[in-house]
Structures are given as C-alpha cells and as structure tokens.
Amino acid sequence: MNNATSPKGIYAIAPERRLGGAAHTALVQRRKAAEKRFRYYGLGALVVSLMFLVLLFASIIAKGWTAFEQTYLRLDVDFATDVLVPDGDRSEQALSSANYPALVKNAIWAAFPDVTSRGEKRQLQDLVSSGASFELRNIVMNDPSVIGTQRSVWVPATAFVDSLIKGQMDRSLPESERKLSDLQISWVDHLLSNGHIEKRFNTMLFTDGDSRDPELAGIGGAIMGSLYTMLVTLLLSFPIGVAAAIYLEEFAPRNRWTDLIEVNINNLAAVPSIVYGLLGLAVFINFLGLPRSSPLVGGLVLTLMTLPVVIIASRAALTSVPPSIREAALGMGASKMQTITHHVLPLAMPGMLTGAIIGMARALGETAPLLMIGMVAFIVDVPKSLTDPATALPVQIYLWASSPERAFVERTSAAILVLLAFMVLMNALAVVLRKRFERRW
Amino acid sequence: MNQPNTLTRIEDPAMAEIQPQQAQPTFSATEPAPEGHRTVGKITVDNPKMSARDVNVYYGEKHAIKHVELDIGTNEVIALIGPSGCGKSTFLRTLNRMNDTIDICRVTGNISLDGQDIYDRRLDVVQLRARVGMVFQKPNPFPKSIFDNVAYGPKIHGMTSSRAELEDLVRWSLEKAGLWHEVKDRLEQPGTGLSGGQQQRLCIARAIAVSPEVILMDEPCSALDPIATAKIEELIDELRENYSIVIVTHSMQQAARVSQRTAYFHLGDLIEVGETEQIFTNPEHKLTEGYITGRFG
Secondary structure: OOOOOOOOOOOOOOHHHOOOOHHHHHHHHHHHHHHHHHHHHHHHHHHHHHHHHHHHHHHHHHHHHHHHEEEEEEEEEEOOHHHHOOOOOOOHHHHHOOOHHHHHHHHHHHHOOOOOOHHHHHHHHOOEOOHHHHHHHHHHHHOHHHOOOEEEEEEEEOHHHHHHHOOOOOOOOOHHHOOOOHHHHHHHHHHHHOOOEEEEEOOHHHHOOOOOOHHHOOOHHHHHHHHHHHHHHHHHHHHHHHHHHHHHHHHOOOOHHHHHHHHHHHHHOOOOHHHHHHHHHHHHHHHOOOOOOOHHHHHHHHHHHHHHHHHHHHHHHHHOOOHHHHHHHHHOOOOHHHHHHHHHHHHHHHHHHHHHHHHHHHHHOOOHHHHHOOOOOOOOOOOOOOOOOOOOHHHHHHHHHOOOOHHHHHHHHHHHHHHHHHHHHHHHHHHHHHHHHOOOO | OOOOOHHHHHHOHHHHHHHHHHHHHHOEOOEOOOOOOOOEEOOOOOOEEEEEEEEEEEEOOEEEEEEEEEEEEOOOEEEEEOOOOOOHHHHHHHOOOHHHHOOOEEEEEEEEEOOEEOOOOOOOHHHHHHHEEEEOOOOOOOOOEHHHHHHHHHHHOOOOOOHHHHHHHHHHHHHHOOOHHHHOOOOOOEHHHOOHHHHHHHHHHHHHOOOOOEEEEEOOOOOOOHHHHHHHHHHHHHHOOOOEEEEEOOOHHHHHHHOOEEEEEEOOEEEEEEEHHHHHHOOOOHHHHHHHOOOOO
8 A cells, every 4th residue: 555545445546547637638638539530541541542533534534435426427429330330240249349439539529529639639538437438338238229329428537537526636736747637627627517527426436346447446346255255254154163162162071182272262363364364375275276366265264263253252152151051951851952052052142143243343354364365466357256356345445555546545445434334234233133132031 | 998788787776876976076067077987877768769879979089979878768858958068969969960060070889760770871861850850059940931941841852742732731830839820921921030939939840840750959948038938848848749859958947847858968978867857856976966956067
C-alpha cells in the first residue's frame, strides 16, 4: 500500500487518470479523433479509386463514342449496262467481278461536273470509301434488275471526310499538314449544304471484320472470334473444373498426393497467362497440329488458364455446403453420388457458376496467350466455324491501338467499350444466376 | 488385452461386484479407466437387435473407443451417457457406419444387426443406413419442402409405387412424428422454415419414413427448448413400440425419463451398463456414481 487514503482492496489510480478524469477525457478525445481519421482514410481511398474509374470511363467514352457514327455520302449512281455487263454476260460470276469502282467514280464525278482535270478527279474520288463499290455490288447481286437504271445510294465516305464532319480535323492547319486539301474540303462543304452527306449509326462497326480502311473496319469478326473462343472455354472448363473439384473435395483421400495437386492447382492459377499461350503453341499447334489462329486453339488455351480458377471456386463452393446436409442424406441411406447430385451440387451451384463466369470474364479479356497462338493476325473475314482463322476482341483492341489513324483511335475506344459492356453483362449474369440458384429458403 | 471369454466373466455377478472395489483408487474424472477395465453390469439382453463385441475405434493414433461390448435390445430405448468426449457419439456412429465418412477413423471388432456383421465387406452400407436410421444433434432438414424432406428416403429406395402411395407414406410418417397437424396445410413450404422442435420432429419423420429397425439419436434435444424437448421425449416413448432406439444425451433427467437401459461411457471405456433405474439409483461403479451425482461431467 503506497497510498494510505485509498480504500482497502482497490488500487489507487491517480485522480486525473481515473475514468472521467482530465487525463482520461483527453485520451478519449484522441481516440475519437483517431477513429474518425481512420474512417476518412478508407473513404478517401474509395473516392480516389472511384475517381480513377470515372476518369477511365470518361476518357474512353469521350474518345470512342464518335465511332458509333459513320459519315455517308449520297451518290446518284447510274448502273450503266455498258459498264457492268459490257459483253452481255449476266451470270452471277460475271456480275460479282464487274467494274463497280467505275460506277462509283462516274457517280462522284457526275456530282461535280465542273471538275475536269485528272488530278482533281482523283482527289474527288478519294472522298468515297473503297467500300462503296462493295455496297453497289451487293445491290446488283441482290437485284440484277437495277442494271440500266439510276438510283440514289448512300455509301460510306472515307475516314478523312468522316473526321472532318466529326470536327476532328483542324481546318486552320496549313493545307500540306491536312489529310484533305482545300478543294476537297470545299466539295465536302458543298455536299453537306445540299444534304448529300449524313452521319448514320455505324452498323459496319458491329458486322464487319477488320480492314485496312478504318471506315470499313469493324469488330464483328473479333466478336465472333471471342464468342467461339468463349464457347470452347465454357464447354471445356466448366464440366472439367467442376468434376475435378467434386473428386478432390468429395472422393479423394487426404494424402501427400492430393496435397501436391492442391498446391499445384493454386500455383497454376497464378501462372502468367502468356506461359499458357506458349504451352498452347507447343502442344496444340506444333504437336497436335490444330489450325493456327483458330478459336478452337484459343479456347483450349484459355481453358487451361481458366481451369484452376474454376476448380478453386468450385471447391470453395462445395466446402461451404454445411456438412449437416451431407450427414442427413448419408444417414437416410443415400449413396455418395445421390448425396452429391441431390443435395450438395444444388447448394454449391451458385458458387460454382459465379466462379466459372468470373473465370470466363477473365478469359474474355485475355490477350497475351492469344498472341502466342496467332490470333493476332490481320483477319478480314468474319469466322464461321471453330477452325476458321479469327481474332478476339482484346487482340483487336491491341491491333488497332497500334494504328496511328485518327479513325482507328476512336475505333479502339469503341471496341474497348464493347468489351467492357460484355464484361459487365457477364458479371451481371453471374449475379443473376447466383440469386436465382441461391437457396430459395 | 487378451481376455478370452470376456462375456462369461462379465456376466459373472461375483466378478462384477469385486471389480470396482479393486480398481477404485486409481479412477479419476480426468483419466481413463485402467487398462483392462471390464464393463460393470449386464451387457446382454434376451432379444438383441444389434450387438457390439470388442469394438475399438481409432481416430488416427487416438484410441477413441476401447473394447466396448454392448447389446441393443429390440423395442427398447437405450441411453448412452457420459461426459463430453467420452466416445458415446462415436460409438453411436459406428452402429450405422457413419464413421466411414471420416478418413482417419478406423473401427475394429464386431457389430451385428440381427446377427449379420454390418462391417462385412459384402454388406451394402446404403442399405444398412436405411435399416439403422439416424437423427442428429442439430435439426438438419434438407433445404427442400416439408413433403420432399419426408419423401426423399422412400424415393431413393424406391419404396412406393405411386404418387398416392408416397403421399400416404409421407402423411403416415408425419403423423407418427406428431407433426402432421402442424404442417398438413403447408407441406410445400420449406422444411427449414419450421421451428427448431418441429424441424427435429421432421427429421424423425424423415428417418421413420424408410421403416428403419433401429433409430440412432445423437443428442436430439440439445438444441431445443424444454417444451419441444418434452414433445420429442414423448415421441421417443411412442416410437419404442416399433423401433429400437439408441439415444445419446447429456441430460441425465432425459436418460432417466425415456430409456429402459443406460450405458455410461468414460473416456472411451464403457464403464457400466444396466437398467436405467438401477444406474440412477444404485450405480455400482464409482465413476458412474460420480457422474450421475454431478461431481464431474
């Protein structure tokens, strides 16, 4: 006892340090301030990350939204018989290889009868995209009766005209630094004033494959390639992953081998994706001889990459099923398989689906392994089967991002927007499926 | 542990009387009975449904059940009591081979149902579990409707030939479990939406729907309030007419109320078996006495 006044059996704490004393009050205030700061740190981190996200989206949308519109020119085309069928052969083959570029040239020259010099005529025909002749061919092939008649046709303008109309080209620059000459600009202005130039929704962006001409380049091929690739990945990785998870979780004995397998699955989930690409190149293309650049090989490679993710997620979902349910089923005389299929799997399904879809979303955005197996090639045709050469959305973005033309810059951003939309869709699907399959009680 | 002819020795009343006195000084609440302990009391019954002989259970290195010998009579309720971790639940789970699901668990000895060895390799464990049903400590209805919960067992075992028959069986089981009047209007509602006591009775209905011969109950009332407990106990008493029931319980009052015979386990040893009344009024073994008088446990 160092303090004779304090009551027996109670430690003598200095009065200002007792609960409610001056020192204690200061301590409480410091603690409250610290807790407030702690909360603000978290809030600040959230605000910063949201700001980055908003910045990202704002810049992509600002750059990309214009790509959803494309400038079209109205041409009064004379489907002249002597140009299209000079020798009278109207067979499909002859029609498909007829001289459509001449029709386009004649039509645009006819719009400006004053232009006579060879150089100026060439400048004039440069306003129209090379896609115009394909457009005319489609018209003729669909309905050969147009031959010999005249018709107004809207055809895509070149990317430079498109940029000018969209205000992306600086008219005040000296002529030599512009992609369009003063003369061309004056023609465009003339066409604009009499309503022969119009901006329309860019359907080519979604239906066409890649092209050297930016105004004709679309992500249709890349979307199809991605869809085929994802199809292969989903069909392989989900059943294999779930079956592997069920075996490991429900049947496999716990021993050194299963431990080893478990560690390796976890490691595989962290292997850089390009390594899977190299593996795919060596095994699927060089050894098994599967077609290069094909969605089939892409899907196989992405399956390898997604499998560990699916297995890990599925195992977690299986573990989270309460053991009491298993015991109840086994205690009723259900066999192991009945227990799993009747009780465990339905309860684990939401988690498994979520894992699979998250894995698929990752695979959808994966670029590096696809580069290794040749899906980075310049492919114009939209793939029609699993073995056709194809590219994928992220690879298309990578390809366009390295093109300097202004029109490719906006298309890159547009493709990113489409890819992001797919990602959001897939994640939304994961949420919906989870809600749907979740224990209804 | 070479004890040839164990049964005769245990049945010898003279031996049973002498033994506790010899061993008493070394018994304590925290230590297992000495090696070679022999169960006090009469382990056999006249018409056994199941009998366990020299049953040992090991969890890896741990010897969880030691040389347990016990008969389970036809149409009787036998209570297994003892402090936590004494092996009574483990023993219960050897009776329908639920321990098979634990990798490290190893069972030796002989357990028979109607004279047939249940650990025989040729025996279908799935069928065994239909004959020896189980009710668990925590009510564990399937996350399905009340009807589906009860109908599940008959369905997987193909016990009914038509929907009407199945409905009839479900109704019979629920009536038998005393739950029919409470749930008859909401058979399609989830079984998990019932109260704890109702859930446990649903689990009992589910168990009896496959017409088991033995029902194992692992502390079926430990998660229930006294009123629900009373209902279950009443139910157990009724079920005794048709089934053999083995119940593990922590409540000595419950054991006294529902059972005809009681077995006292202590750290893996079956210390004493006897008529419930005798165990609770006049236990022969020091450890049994210590437990039932509340000195430990």
